Amino acid sequence: MSDCKTAQELIARRSLASLEALDESILSAHLAACPACQRRAERLARTLRGLGELGQTEVRPRPEARSRFLAAAAEARRPTGRRSSRALISRRHFLGVGRWRRPAFGYAAQGLVAAGLLLAAGLGLAHLRQKPDGRAAVSGQGGPNEPLAVKPDPELPRVEVASGTVMLERAGRSIKVPEGTLLAAADRLITDARARTLLRYPDRSFAEMNRNTAVIIGDGAGGKQLSLERGELFVKAAKQPAGRPMTLNPGRADQVLVVGTAFELARRDDRTRLRMIEGQVAFGPEARSVVVNAGQASSVEPGAAPAAPEPCEISTIAAWRHEDVAASTPAGGTKPDGSSPASPEGVAPVVVDPAAPTAPTAVAPGKVVVPGPGTGLPTPTPVTGDPDPPAGPKQPGPDPASPDKDKKDGNDGKDTKKPPEDRGRPVTKPTPPGKIGGPGPGGKPDKGGK
Amino acid sequence: MPDEAELLSRAAAGDGPAAGEIYDRLAPPVLRFLVAMLGDEQAAEDVLQESFLYLFRNADRYDPGQSALGTWLRRIAFNLANNELRRRRRRPTVSLDTPVPADGTVRRLGELLADKSAPPEQRRGALALELIGRLEEKDRQILILRYVEGLPPREIGGLLGIGPKTASMRLWRALKALQSQVRRDSPDSL
Numbered sequence: 001m002s003d004c005k006t007a008q009e010l011i012a013r014r015s016l017a018s019l020e021a022l023d024e025s026i027l028s029a030h031l032a033a034c035p036a037c038q039r040r041a042e043r044l045a046r047t048l049r050g051l052g053e054l055g056q057t058e059v060r061p062r063p064e065a066r067s068r069f070l071a072a073a074a075e076a077r078r079p080t081g082r083r084s085s086r087a088l089i090s091r092r093h094f095l096g097v098g099r100w101r102r103p104a105f106g107y108a109a110q111g112l113v114a115a116g117l118l119l120a121a122g123l124g125l126a127h128l129r130q131k132p133d134g135r136a137a138v139s140g141q142g143g144p145n146e147p148l149a150v151k152p153d154p155e156l157p158r159v160e161v162a163s164g165t166v167m168l169e170r171a172g173r174s175i176k177v178p179e180g181t182l183l184a185a186a187d188r189l190i191t192d193a194r195a196r197t198l199l200r201y202p203d204r205s206f207a208e209m210n211r212n213t214a215v216i217i218g219d220g221a222g223g224k225q226l227s228l229e230r231g232e233l234f235v236k237a238a239k240q241p242a243g244r245p246m247t248l249n250p251g252r253a254d255q256v257l258v259v260g261t262a263f264e265l266a267r268r269d270d271r272t273r274l275r276m277i278e279g280q281v282a283f284g285p286e287a288r289s290v291v292v293n294a295g296q297a298s299s300v301e302p303g304a305a306p307a308a309p310e311p312c313e314i315s316t317i318a319a320w321r322h323e324d325v326a327a328s329t330p331a332g333g334t335k336p337d338g339s340s341p342a343s344p345e346g347v348a349p350v351v352v353d354p355a356a357p358t359a360p361t362a363v364a365p366g367k368v369v370v371p372g373p374g375t376g377l378p379t380p381t382p383v384t385g386d387p388d389p390p391a392g393p394k395q396p397g398p399d400p401a402s403p404d405k406d407k408k409d410g411n412d413g414k415d416t417k418k419p420p421e422d423r424g425r426p427v428t429k430p431t432p433p434g435k436i437g438g439p440g441p442g443g444k445p446d447k448g449g450k
Numbered sequence: 451m452p453d454e455a456e457l458l459s460r461a462a463a464g465d466g467p468a469a470g471e472i473y474d475r476l477a478p479p480v481l482r483f484l485v486a487m488l489g490d491e492q493a494a495e496d497v498l499q500e501s502f503l504y505l506f507r508n509a510d511r512y513d514p515g516q517s518a519l520g521t522w523l524r525r526i527a528f529n530l531a532n533n534e535l536r537r538r539r540r541r542p543t544v545s546l547d548t549p550v551p552a553d554g555t556v557r558r559l560g561e562l563l564a565d566k567s568a569p570p571e572q573r574r575g576a577l578a579l580e581l582i583g584r585l586e587e588k589d590r591q592i593l594i595l596r597y598v599e600g601l602p603p604r605e606i607g608g609l610l611g612i613g614p615k616t617a618s619m620r621l622w623r624a625l626k627a628l629q630s631q632v633r634r635d636s637p638d639s640l
Contacts, residue, residue: 043632050578051597053571058478065495073469
């Protein structure tokens with residue numbers, strides 16, 4: 001046998017330990033006479049040895065990773081609810097379809113507010129019953145595979161989508177927050193340069209945080225509250241109950257009161273700028289607030305009254321929502337005129353919630369509400385959400401038989417004397433963790449293994 | 451020393467030290483696996499954490515008679531890592547920053563390749579990881595399972611949801627792809 005192609009075949013089979021004695025002698029004879037094949041065989045062997053040597057080493061988690069895990073484990077032992085099985089907003093939409101274009105954020109501070117439609121869509125969330133101590137009470141059996149009936153606090157949001165590393169600071173600890181987590185008063189959420197997140201309230205109102213953004217959750221005593229420390233927020237609020245407006249930056253000079261509208265708010269250093277798509281909000285502290293209507297912008301700096309509203313280009317507001325969060329790191333910001341770069345498609349920011357399970361219902365834009373005194377941030381309360389299933393959209397618990405039954409294998413490559421025909425197809429569905437075999441790739445046990 | 455089942459039971463019930471101990475025991479090999487799978491140390495640590503939390507939540511389903519706890523954890527980690535890869539919608543790319551498991555810690559590929567005094571096995575491992583990083587994801591993955599993790603086709607099939615013979619066939623194809631890659635790219639100094 002002097003055929004190099006055959007030799008390569010035999011080398012591969014030897015690597016699978018499936019070379020029979022006769023083949024081995026044939027291969028040895030060829031390699032002795034063919035330096036080229038010998039070099040290839042050695043290279044392949046070195047590569048496989050290198051992989052094997054990788055397997056001999058272990059990687060110790062960094063101390064901070066261990067600490068984070070222990071904090072998360074303690075957090076996870078709190079009563080939990082299960083994330084809704086309904087995708088309220090697709091990750092694809094959330095991630096955007098365009099590329100991030102580095103915005104020219106010329107302001108030392110920016111505040112963008114856009115008002116728009118709000119949705120009166122039915123609740124898609126699971127229900128969480130609130131205990132007096134603020135913890136969730138799970139109703140039903142709460143088995144790992146069962147959707148839980150939970151009734152949420154109407155004034156506290158849940159992390160519906162978290163793309164990238166979104167950190168939650170609570171009670172002096174910092175953890176990576178899983179999707180589905182119900183937030184509590186005084187929680188601080190931070191997105192880094194490669195993360196975005198969407199916080200959803202039970203009434204379908206939501207606040208979407210851009211990259212490099214930090215917000216603090218208010219206690220909800222007088223209605224929904226969010227304080228923007230830095231970065232950009234796009235907020236879309238359903239019609240709020242009478243006397244309980246949604247308040248952005250409560251008690252601050254850049255306070256925004258919302259009855260029912262949608263807007264984006266951006267803050268750099270101490271300056272905040274606001275632009276509206278639709279609706280109407282009161283911007284600024286009481287007595288000095290200005291009414292900002294759809295298509296208008298205003299800004300405010302410490303110690304000053306908000307600037308008189310001026311027209312702005314609606315189609316450029318909150319364009320970052322259409323950008324790919326995984327794209328290059330943004331510097332963050334908008335143009336000096338307060339506009340953000342338009343999405344590549346030139347699509348206006350979302351006015352109608354694409355995540356609405358049914359056709360959205362337009363609600364009249366909110367009316368101006370006289371701002372009340374700001375409320376401080378309350379003390380932390382325990383988590384009430386379910387920092388649950390880590391993986392794909394479906395999260396059945398592990399198959400009861402999921403711990404591996406294949407402790408021993410007496411078939412280590414021996415069935416590969418000849419390569420069988422592939423009847424399998426690539427796995428395409430998310431795999432429930434712990435499930436034996438994962439989703440069937442459609443491949444049946446091969447029949448052509450001989 | 452408490453056995454794994456007891457530790458798991460205590461950890462799931464809220465025993466912090468037990469959670470720490472089980473993490474210390476089981477995390478290193480699984481983290482190595484995840485680093486190789488994901489090519490991203492931070493993501494690997496995140497998936498590791500999620501895997502443990504999943505394990506704790508489902509502790510009542512663990513049957514020590516069926517498998518070692520580490521085997522189950524690796525299965526969970528494998529599935530979560532695949533979900534992470536799908537979520538990213540892109541395969542890991544190999545660059546000089548690619549993490550390489552190296553003697554209890556992680557070193558960067560570029561650093562290892564530049565460090566002539568690095569142990570030969572670490573350099574070999576780095577080069578091998580770099581080489582399989584050029585293969586298709588399914589080939590790369592099965593080579594990791596077979597040669598880094600040392601799993602037999604039957605266990606690989608269990609993870610992938612295919613039969614052992616199909617797993618062997620895919621392994622064969624991956625090996626052939628690697629052979630072609632080695633022929634084209636591998637330096638003699640490997």
